Amino acid sequence: MAAVMIGVDPHKATHTAVAISAAEEPLGELQVRACAAQAERLLAWAAAWPQRTWAVEGAGGLGHLLAQQLLAAGERVLDVPPKLGARVRLLAAGDVNKNDPDDARSVAVAALRSPGTAEVKPDDHAAVLKIWSKRYRDLGRTRTQVVCRLHAVLCDLVPGGVSRPIYASRAARILQQITPADAVAAARCELAVAFLEDLRRIDAQIRETRKKLAAAVAATGTSLTRLFGVGPDIAAAVIGDVRDVSRFPNRDHFAAYDGTAPIEVSSGPRKIYRLSRRGDRRLNHAIHTAAVTQIHHRHSDGRAYYDKKLAEGKTPKEALRALKRQVSNAIFACLQAGAARAVARGGSPGGQQGNDSAASAAGSHPRHRLFGQATPGPRHHPATAASPPPPGPARKGRSSPLRDQPGRTRGIDGHSSIAALLPPATPQVQVERPQRSEDERPGGAPTRRPYLVARKAESQGSLVKTQRPKGTSLPSKRTDGTP
Numbered sequence: 001m002a003a004v005m006i007g008v009d010p011h012k013a014t015h016t017a018v019a020i021s022a023a024e025e026p027l028g029e030l031q032v033r034a035c036a037a038q039a040e041r042l043l044a045w046a047a048a049w050p051q052r053t054w055a056v057e058g059a060g061g062l063g064h065l066l067a068q069q070l071l072a073a074g075e076r077v078l079d080v081p082p083k084l085g086a087r088v089r090l091l092a093a094g095d096v097n098k099n100d101p102d103d104a105r106s107v108a109v110a111a112l113r114s115p116g117t118a119e120v121k122p123d124d125h126a127a128v129l130k131i132w133s134k135r136y137r138d139l140g141r142t143r144t145q146v147v148c149r150l151h152a153v154l155c156d157l158v159p160g161g162v163s164r165p166i167y168a169s170r171a172a173r174i175l176q177q178i179t180p181a182d183a184v185a186a187a188r189c190e191l192a193v194a195f196l197e198d199l200r201r202i203d204a205q206i207r208e209t210r211k212k213l214a215a216a217v218a219a220t221g222t223s224l225t226r227l228f229g230v231g232p233d234i235a236a237a238v239i240g241d242v243r244d245v246s247r248f249p250n251r252d253h254f255a256a257y258d259g260t261a262p263i264e265v266s267s268g269p270r271k272i273y274r275l276s277r278r279g280d281r282r283l284n285h286a287i288h289t290a291a292v293t294q295i296h297h298r299h300s301d302g303r304a305y306y307d308k309k310l311a312e313g314k315t316p317k318e319a320l321r322a323l324k325r326q327v328s329n330a331i332f333a334c335l336q337a338g339a340a341r342a343v344a345r346g347g348s349p350g351g352q353q354g355n356d357s358a359a360s361a362a363g364s365h366p367r368h369r370l371f372g373q374a375t376p377g378p379r380h381h382p383a384t385a386a387s388p389p390p391p392g393p394a395r396k397g398r399s400s401p402l403r404d405q406p407g408r409t410r411g412i413d414g415h416s417s418i419a420a421l422l423p424p425a426t427p428q429v430q431v432e433r434p435q436r437s438e439d440e441r442p443g444g445a446p447t448r449r450p451y452l453v454a455r456k457a458e459s460q461g462s463l464v465k466t467q468r469p470k471g472t473s474l475p476s477k478r479t480d481g482t483p
Helices: 038-048 064-072 082-090 100-113 125-157 168-176 183-220 232-242 251-258 281-296 301-311 316-344
Strands: 004-010 014-021 026-033 052-057 077-080 452-457 462-467
Touching (some): 004 038, 004 100, 026 100, 052 064, 064 077, 077 082, 077 100, 082 100, 125 232, 232 281, 251 281, 301 316
Parallel strands (some): 052 077
Antiparallel strands (some): 004 014
């Protein structure tokens, strides 16, 4: 435990620092202007406490530059999430006023008492991947906006609009066929041409950014791009957000971080698990994109696993969530394999092997193509045909994913599937489905609605609900025709 904890509440114009002791007693307070000498002023003020630790709120956001400057000066810096500091302030027994000094003190208390506060590390190659991944994501959003605006203008020029997706070449051909009838139509054509130029410029920027992403990902030597559906953009998003995989003890913690593990909302003897909306949403979106890509390609092992879950009675959304969890496990295995290779080369580890025995460097060797080959092409290994799961009744209990045959399983394209690389998973949790009302549950309380009458069909042995007018009676009738 640090003798003095200095909490910093960063802003665009100013930074407020508050120093507290191990007993949470205030020792000093300073507010500096955000300028080139901000770190020097803070270090000169904190020189009175040699055994000190800095806690910066949002070290990956507004406090990123200050945190990196303190690291460069040889200081120890902790990253405190804004939500954690806000909870400490709201749960404080004393003054709960909100101002910059109180926020800085709450950040210091949170870093002093919370055991899970992450330590800030200097920027590395993962920061480069994160920068270009964000640029690629922003360009994609901008392109969608331009396409929507261009489509809105074309709807006023072409009857019925454009049904198929709009590309620059297709939009140019459509505009060439339009002859403006008046000044209004001419103005709309000029606006459409302007949007077309914007679309072409953005497409060129996307292609250039994709090349930079591919080069940056190739420099890491990661095996993530060998996963089916994982391209340079997804690999860059994963590595840039995760950075140090050693902070996750096993694949279950990693799944909780990326939001692919359900959350428990149990109470008493009732055990319930629901869909998680927590975790890193950018990382969750990258995993979602990879899973949807696998589903769209019928030759992939991911599609076979998805069909297997459907045959077991899962809904399409539940099957997709199960596939996303398998993709998360495969990504975690690749990240740990890359960390092990970095340690073997004597470089920065970037992670270490956790408690999960399957996520090892041997089990995640690049020659094992998890979830099949990325693109259809010549097969380099003997293929073992794997027939899709039969549509018969689902077996009780949970079967190991993608393991329908004894021994080492092979995917549809002959490559090793993810089940051969991962250990037997823990029993899969079920996401709670919407609960039916009490009078709709079989065996529940009798219905009180006067217009619904339940009678038992002896031939089928099921409950049938019929509707009858109000005030009339339903004569009893047997299935054999006898009154």
